[in-house]
Amino acid sequence: MTSRGAAGGKVQGMDRQPGLSVRLKLTLSYAGFLMVAGTLLLAAVWLFLLRYVPDRATLTSEDASGLKGVFPIRSHLLNEFAPRAAVVMVILLVFGLVGGWLLAGRMLAPLTRITDATRLATHGSLAHRIRLPGRKDELRELADAFDGMLARLEAHVAEQQRFAANASHELRTPLATAQAVLDVARSDPSRDPAEVYARLHAINARAIDLTEALLLLSRAEQRSFTREPVDLSLLVEEAEETLLPLAEKRGVTVEDFEDFEDFEGEPATAHGSPALLLQMTTNLLHNAIVHNLPAGGTVHVSTAAGPEHVELTVENTGERLSPELLATLTEPFRRGTERLHDDHAGVGLGLAIVKAIVRVHDGTLTLAPRPAGGLRISVRLPVAPAPHPYDRAHTEQFRTATSE
Structure with a gap:
């Protein structure tokens, strides 16, 4: 070798x-x-x-010519x-x-x-395509499959290059800002140290959040997790409870937010990682709360279960989104409203992480603009196998304990 x-x-x-x-x-x-x-x-x-x-040899009778055959x-x-x-x-x-x-x-x-x-x-020439002419046969199927693989590889490499460039820029920003704060503090000894420390703390916290988001995205892409039945409706309740202070601060109303017992989502049991699916749900709700109307915004969350798939849907009010912008929302470091730069604007990886988590769970992610403004995001995941009766009873007990 x-x-x-x-x-x-x-x-x-x-x-x-x-x-x-x-x-x-x-x-x-x-x-x-x-x-x-x-x-x-x-x-x-x-x-x-x-x-x-x-x-x-065998002699025959004499013929008319007198010869023997x-x-x-x-x-x-x-x-x-x-x-x-x-x-x-x-x-x-x-x-x-x-x-x-x-x-x-x-x-x-x-x-x-x-x-x-x-x-x-x-x-390294991924732009080349075979494009084998002729009618369908085994070799042409192989050539078409190879062309498709090259197209996916080219798109993946381009995406990784953009990601590396954006990640470098995003990681460089807090470092450059911290350097500028230190330079100003050094040139002005009379500056209040508490203010400098507060700004450096905020900058460092943002850099840590970005690094953790990058690590989470990398772990999700590796598919190194154990799959088990996960009820998405329970994850919605947990994410809602975590994000309640943020929603109240921004004046955003999440339907059934204040009374978890009245949550109308159906039990929707997917098959995957509880930690990753909770992160996916939290990112979707956080995105819906942050990228909303300045005041009086709403968020609607629902779950549903079918024979083969379960679905999580998150809708929020907000600005009208163009099709061009909608197509880039799941790319790393892209934000639906670039004007947000407060403490809760995120690092631009929320939907990129959601996309990665959905992909490694063999699901589909659909983004659609709402006619009145805002966004509707739907996640479809394969339904979990039928649980053992003991597991079903344990899940119901967990739902009851969570609602209490």
Whole structure:
């Protein structure tokens, strides 16, 4: 086994000894099959002729010309048949080799294009596409699948590059701000130290929040978690209780927010990580509260369960969102309202984390603008397998304890 980093231009692979090409193997296979078929055919002809040829000479009665006819014997037939059969076999061998070589080349031509595209992708050229013409077959399905993989890789690499650039910028901002605060404090010794400490504390807290969000996003992408049944309606209640002070401060009303016993969401049991799904629910509610109307805003949360999927829906009032802006809301470090810069504006990773969590749980995330303004976000996740009766009773006890 050999391996080298991307900088070395070589990926992990196996050391293999030189061998015959696939084209040559197919050519020999075609020629060999043709020789076997020719041998069987000549053998059948030979056996057929033997039925009508005696093993010794036989004289017939005298004919009108006074001559006697003599039937051929097997030795004569063999002397005549064998050389001609050998010529036929040589012709079949040559025809099989030449025809097999041409036929194998024609059949493997698409594979050559796929191999060339793979080499280009190995060297970093992800924009190349095979676009193999012709009707659907196994090789064209392979080429189409490879083109789709290249498109996803290109989009993923571009997304990662944007993410790295944005993350560097976002991490640099608090550091540069802290440096500026320290420079001002150094140049002005009379400045109140308490004010400097407060500003540095706020800057440091924001940097910590950003770092923790980046770590959470990385952990979500790794799928390194244990799946278990999780009731989304319970997570909604927990997230609502956590965000109650923020909603009250901003004057946002969350329906059924003040009386959790009247929460109308259906029990919706998904299959996944309780911690990640709680983070997803909290991010959705936080986003709906923060990006809302300046005053008198509302948030509506609901859960529903179907035979195959469970759904969590969060709607909020707010400004009208253009389709162009809506398409970028789940990208890292994008905010629906760029004017927010207070303590609760977030670090721009809320919906990006939601998207990652939904993806690793094999769900779908749908964002749609509300006609009157605001946003409607729906999360659909696969329903959890039917729980054991003991687990169902335990869940009901947990729901009762939470509501009390």
